[in-house]
Amino acid sequence: MTNVDVxxxxxxxxxxxxxxxxxxxFDHVSYPIGDITMKIGxxxxxxxxxxxxxxxxxxLMSVVGNDVPGxxxxxxxxxxxxxxxxxxxxxxxxxxxxxGMVREDGERTFVTNRNGSLWKMSLKxxxxxxxxxxxxxxxxxxxxxxxxxxxxxxxxFKAAKKEEMIVCADMVKGRLDETLDEIRxxxxxxxxxxxxxxEASELxxxxxxxxxxxxxxxxxxxxxxxxxxxxxxxxxxxxxxxxVPAFKKSSTTKIDTIGxxxxxxxxxxxxxxxxxxxEECAYFGNATAAVSIESLGATEGVKSREQxxxxxxxxxxx
Numbered sequence: 001m002t003n004v005d006v007x008x009x010x011x012x013x014x015x016x017x018x019x020x021x022x023x024x025x026f027d028h029v030s031y032p033i034g035d036i037t038m039k040i041g042x043x044x045x046x047x048x049x050x051x052x053x054x055x056x057x058x059x060l061m062s063v064v065g066n067d068v069p070g071x072x073x074x075x076x077x078x079x080x081x082x083x084x085x086x087x088x089x090x091x092x093x094x095x096x097x098x099x100g101m102v103r104e105d106g107e108r109t110f111v112t113n114r115n116g117s118l119w120k121m122s123l124k125x126x127x128x129x130x131x132x133x134x135x136x137x138x139x140x141x142x143x144x145x146x147x148x149x150x151x152x153x154x155x156x157f158k159a160a161k162k163e164e165m166i167v168c169a170d171m172v173k174g175r176l177d178e179t180l181d182e183i184r185x186x187x188x189x190x191x192x193x194x195x196x197x198x199e200a201s202e203l204x205x206x207x208x209x210x211x212x213x214x215x216x217x218x219x220x221x222x223x224x225x226x227x228x229x230x231x232x233x234x235x236x237x238x239x240x241x242x243x244v245p246a247f248k249k250s251s252t253t254k255i256d257t258i259g260x261x262x263x264x265x266x267x268x269x270x271x272x273x274x275x276x277x278x279e280e281c282a283y284f285g286n287a288t289a290a291v292s293i294e295s296l297g298a299t300e301g302v303k304s305r306e307q308x309x310x311x312x313x314x315x316x317x318x
Contacts, residue, residue, distance in 0.1 A: 010140030015041030259298020
């Protein structure tokens with residue numbers, strides 16, 4: 001692998017977002033909505049795409065099937081300058097499709113294929129020897145690929161640390177009722193950890209933000225970033241503890257939260273690469289997420305760094 005800024009490991013799938021969706025849909029035999037189309041999805045390719053658009057060089061490590069959705073993903077990555085030299089094509093897999101049902105308030109529920117690539121991706125699809133020549137390794141979401149268990153994560157993180165890389169990791173709610181103990185060893189390698197409040201609270205058994213963060217710090221995480229939705233994010237490490245507020249949106253703004261967390265992490269990592277302080281990284285992450293939720297789909301909103309900087313400049317005027 002040539003030198004890159006970030007290696008993103010995790011899911012690369014296809015999302016089919018439906019908006020708006022609610023119980024009212026089932027009162028009709030047929031219900032028209034604005035658009036139904038395939039959009040890129042999956043935490044790793046979302047991050048890889050947005051970090052690339054923010055001005056960095058990113059390599060994607062994931063797996064797809066040799067099928068139409070898999071080709072859609074590969075073509076999308078090529079067009080968006082995401083490096084896919086180590087994106088595996090597994091003839092035995094079906095590329096995962098997620099149906100994203102988005103409510104009018106922007107919140108969403110995903111329907112996933114349990115036999116697709118998202119669930120079947122394992123350590124055999126990751127070339128450990130290629131985890132090198134990068135500044136940051138981002139494990140896009142712990143638990144999102146159930147077969148990437150603690151043992152697999154430790155192998156990945158050890159390889160990154162051997163190369164003196166910064167290790168970042170997001171997470172989703174466990175799909176198989178996984179516990180903190182099952183990833184305790186893996187978390188000890190993580191420099192920046194990005195759970196949302198609900199995920200972090202359930203995993204730690206705590207409700208107070210500071211107490212939740214302390215659990216993660218005690219297992220070895222260096223910097224905890226808890227995403228708290230419309231309130232922004234909560235930061236804690238050995239020196240800092242604070243909330244960085246979200247960018248407030250107009251009540252008339254169309255909102256789709258699909259991929260907002262991935263966009264936040266992408267913005268944060270971009271500023272981390274630029275040598276910015278903890279709080280500055282979080283602020284830019286919030287701005288990136290604010291841009292993303294104005295469009296339907298995880299990668300439709302943020303097109304460039306200049307766009308995020310304009311969001312920040314406009315926000316400062318009010």
